[in-house]
Amino acid sequence: MDTQNPSAPSRAQSAADGNPTRPRHHTGGVIHENTRHTTRFTVIGNHLTQHKELSLLAIGLGCHIQSLPTGAPTDIKSLAARFKEGATRIAAALRELEAHGYLRRERVRTATGRIITRTVSCNQPGHRRRPADTDCPVPPRAAHRPEPRPRKALPVVPQPTRAAAVALQQQATDLLAGLRRHDPRLLLSATDTAHLAPGVIAWLEREVTPTAVRHALTTDLPADALRRPAALLAHRLTAQLPPPPPYRAPATATPPPVRHALRTCDTCDRAFRAPETETHCRDCRTEALAAPA
Numbered sequence: 001m002d003t004q005n006p007s008a009p010s011r012a013q014s015a016a017d018g019n020p021t022r023p024r025h026h027t028g029g030v031i032h033e034n035t036r037h038t039t040r041f042t043v044i045g046n047h048l049t050q051h052k053e054l055s056l057l058a059i060g061l062g063c064h065i066q067s068l069p070t071g072a073p074t075d076i077k078s079l080a081a082r083f084k085e086g087a088t089r090i091a092a093a094l095r096e097l098e099a100h101g102y103l104r105r106e107r108v109r110t111a112t113g114r115i116i117t118r119t120v121s122c123n124q125p126g127h128r129r130r131p132a133d134t135d136c137p138v139p140p141r142a143a144h145r146p147e148p149r150p151r152k153a154l155p156v157v158p159q160p161t162r163a164a165a166v167a168l169q170q171q172a173t174d175l176l177a178g179l180r181r182h183d184p185r186l187l188l189s190a191t192d193t194a195h196l197a198p199g200v201i202a203w204l205e206r207e208v209t210p211t212a213v214r215h216a217l218t219t220d221l222p223a224d225a226l227r228r229p230a231a232l233l234a235h236r237l238t239a240q241l242p243p244p245p246p247y248r249a250p251a252t253a254t255p256p257p258v259r260h261a262l263r264t265c266d267t268c269d270r271a272f273r274a275p276e277t278e279t280h281c282r283d284c285r286t287e288a289l290a291a292p293a
Contacts, residue, residue: 042067045123048102057089058096065103065121074119101125109153113191154192155234157199158241172200175210179233182218185226192230199237207245216240 048054048062061083065074076094080087097103104120176193179186188196203213217233226232260273265281272281280288 043123048123051100054096054100055093057085058093061090061093062097062102065097066123068121074121113189154195154228154230155238157196157234157237158202159198160201160205162205168201168204169197171210172197172204175200175214176233179214179218182214183221185221186218186229186233188230188233196230196233196237199234199241202241203237206242208242 042063044063044066048066049059051059054062061079068074076087076091079090079094083090085093094103098105102122102125104122106118106120107115108118109115173193176188176196179188200213203216204210217236221232260275262271262273263276263278264271265284266279267284268281270281270283272278274281278285
């Protein structure tokens with residue numbers, strides 16, 4: 001019957017009051033028929049399934065992501081292909097989970113130098129642990145995918161003072177690509193070369209010859225193996241950057257010589273060039289000066 005037993009201990013009543021999922025016989029609420037799972041199950045906390053601020057879509061999406069194996073795709077495009085809610089609603093739900101600590105997105109650099117975004121699912125926000133795998137089958141494209149290893153960013157390099165010409169950019173790229181001919185340890189990737197090229201251009205802008213730049217980068221290298229040659233080169237480009245060249249005042253343009261018009265000598269009728277004030281050619285003027293007074 002619906003009448004409560006007055007002889008029941010108060011402790012049992014308080015336990016029922018503190019557990020909202022425990023069935024109450026005097027209400028029309030849910031009654032659980034639970035069977036213990038032995039395979040293919042995921043333990044999910046009630047703090048997620050009964051979250052008071054998350055939307056129902058965010059809670060369901062959070063439960064789905066926690067049940068996936070490590071390496072399974074969780075980007076918006078993959079989730080939108082799996083569910084019918086659409087990319088906009090799924091993106092909003094992912095932002096909810098991220099705001100409450102159930103998801104964490106990290107930008108990491110792979111061994112090849114490519115930057116990727118890695119999604120970390122947290123079954124207990126605030127507790128960072130090694131991600132645990134489930135016994136669910138791993139998707140084929142993620143079965144043999146290595147775990148990306150974070151890579152520390154390269155130090156900054158000097159930047160050109162103005163937009164570099166294409167020829168100057170190619171000269172800097174060729175200089176960096178040729179360093180391995182001087183030391184095989186200085187073999188650089190395309191990403192490292194693109195990062196270091198502005199620093200080389202900054203040296204070339206300061207009237208440093210390519211030979212001098214190459215000498216500064218390859219002289220007195222450590223005898224041991226270079227773990228990150230690009231980081232060493234970035235440090236040298238910054239620490240050994242020469243000062244700007246001395247200031248040179250722009251050269252003043254010399255006016256062209258004046259070319260007078262032709263006129264006729266009043267004495268010998270010979271044509272000559274002279275200002276309008278001259279009436280005699282140079283020879284006649286010389287004879288007139290040499291003649292006795």
